[in-house]
Amino acid sequence: MSQASILSGVQGLKSARRALLVIAHPDDESMFFAPTLHVLHNQGAVVRILCLSNGDGDGLGVIREKELLAACRVLQIPTQNVTIVNHPQLQDGMARAWPAEAVAHQVEQQLKQHPCDTVFTFDAHGVSGHLNHRGVHHGVRLLLESQGRQLGVQAGWQLVSERLLHKYGCLLSAPLSALLLRPGQALVTSARVWASVRAMAAHKSQWVWYRKLFVMLSSYTYVNRLQPMALG
Structure with a gap:
């Protein structure tokens, strides 16, 4: 097995050539989608990567923008391929609900400027239930269902929110995910754990003890279970 591989999946994932990952905050890419x-x-x-806020909930937006670019360098994503949005309706906050229309507009503009055949984002629960994560899902879903094919998107994938015991299953994550895999879902795994840790560590302002623990124990460091999204 290579360091990163698709254990189970469909051609829509394996044939991705121009991919867009839509996230809510700097560090989502490293914590969940590595x-x-x-x-x-x-x-x-x-x-x-389209990051729909600069994570300014604690007044660290400028710092976190730089940290995202540093993490993307670790993940071998060119900095010119990273777009960070700072919009009044899409501000970081646990209690801030993001309008689906505002999210959809930002994603639409990105796809028009940089066409992509495959889009990745959170599912409706957003891994942790964070309102911003959930808002990203609903906005991406709105866009893909209304005009995904018109924008050239051939496949959309949402990251499955795992239950608590599975979420912190660490090295047992891959076999557990394989057991839970449903028809049409894709399962990807990576042995590049150190690269994922280094990417998260690049978010220095967020690299506190509980996030260090999360990255080591979280199933999302080792495996992603992906569910197809409907296209219109």
């Missing part, structure tokens, strides 16, 4: 990013890099896909 296995998917490793797989995309391995298969030669051009990866872009």
Whole structure:
């Protein structure tokens, strides 16, 4: 097995050549989507990241923008492929609900400027239930269901939110995910754990003890289970 591979999946994931990952905050890419990013890099896909806020909830937005670019360098994503949005309706905050229309507009503009065949984002629960993560899902879903194919998107994938025991299953994550895999879902895994840790560590302002523990124990460091999204 290569350092990052698709254990189970469908052609829509394996054929991704121009991929867009839509996230809510700087560090989402490293905490949750690293296995998917490793797989995309391995298969030669051009990866872009659209981050819909600069994570300014604690007044650290400028710092966190720089940290995201540093993390993307670790993940071998060129800095010119990273777009960070700072919009009044899309501000970082646990209690801030993001309008689906505002999210959809930002993603639409990104896809028009940089066409992509595959889009990745959170599912409706957003891994942790964070309102911003959930808002990203609803906005991406709104866009893909209304005009995904018109924008050239051939596949959309949402990261499955795992239950608590599975979420912190560490090295047992891959076999557990394989057991839970449903028809149509894709399962990607990565042995590049150190690269994922280094990417998260690049977010120095966020690299506190509980996030260090999260990265080591979290299933999302080792495996991503992906569910297809409907396209219209």
